[in-house]
Amino acid sequence: MRRATAATALFVACFVLAPGGAEIFAAGLNPAHEPQGSQSPTTIVDGIAVRIEGDVLTESEINELAAFQKLVDGKSNSRADAIRELTDQWVVKNEAQNSRFARPSAQDVSEALQGLVGQFGSEDALHQEMAEVGLTETAVRRQLGLQIYLNRFLDYKFRAAAQVDEKQIKDYYSGEFTQQAKANGQTVPPLDDVHAEIHRLLTERIVTDRATKWLDDTRARLRIEILPNAGGS
Numbered sequence: 001m002r003r004a005t006a007a008t009a010l011f012v013a014c015f016v017l018a019p020g021g022a023e024i025f026a027a028g029l030n031p032a033h034e035p036q037g038s039q040s041p042t043t044i045v046d047g048i049a050v051r052i053e054g055d056v057l058t059e060s061e062i063n064e065l066a067a068f069q070k071l072v073d074g075k076s077n078s079r080a081d082a083i084r085e086l087t088d089q090w091v092v093k094n095e096a097q098n099s100r101f102a103r104p105s106a107q108d109v110s111e112a113l114q115g116l117v118g119q120f121g122s123e124d125a126l127h128q129e130m131a132e133v134g135l136t137e138t139a140v141r142r143q144l145g146l147q148i149y150l151n152r153f154l155d156y157k158f159r160a161a162a163q164v165d166e167k168q169i170k171d172y173y174s175g176e177f178t179q180q181a182k183a184n185g186q187t188v189p190p191l192d193d194v195h196a197e198i199h200r201l202l203t204e205r206i207v208t209d210r211a212t213k214w215l216d217d218t219r220a221r222l223r224i225e226i227l228p229n230a231g232g233s
Contacts, residue, residue, distance in 0.1 A: 064142075067133040096149065
């Protein structure tokens with residue numbers, strides 16, 4: 001199953017705090033910088049959803065993540081779950097950037113987009129669904145690019161130490177693998193036929209477990225302030 005990911009944050013330099021929350025204002029429209037007596041309306045560009053260390057996560061990032069989740073999974077998570085996911089991705093993205101980890105190429109993103117086209121059957125079907133959830137192709141490409149970037153970095157960070165030995169493979173084969181095959185009414189194939197598949201699966205589990213522990217430990221050390229949703233949802 002594809003995992004939805006958050007868009008790269010777009011930060012506006014000038015923002016002011018609002019009671020019970022925060023909002024980002026268009027540059028040059030901050031009331032504090034308007035001449036006395038000016039009648040120009042203030043235009044709200046985005047709302048701050050989370051302050052994390054010296055950074056912010058915005059309401060538009062939550063909305064785009066929710067729309068992307070609905071596109072690829074048919075449903076979106078709660079706001080709390082979206083904030084947690086965005087926070088985790090903030091952690092991974094900052095670590096990757098500090099490590100100067102290479103960004104995916106435009107070709108990588110285009111291939112991922114074509115994968116989505118294949119799942120929806122055609123470009124027209126994909127674009128129709130994108131319109132229904134309120135996403136542009138630019139937003140989808142942004143989400144896919146970040147997904148590739150973060151997944152590749154986690155793989156780079158944890159796979160080298162994810163060692164699987166023969167005992168683990170045999171134990172999994174004789175235990176969980178065989179039980180699942182029998183429960184599904186399937187013939188259990190010889191170990192040699194599924195050895196590589198089991199090795200890959202157990203390696204992925206180790207990578208996932210280590211990444212999860214790292215994120216949990218890192219998140220616990222962060223200064224995170226979640227602000228009320230100005231939209232009330």
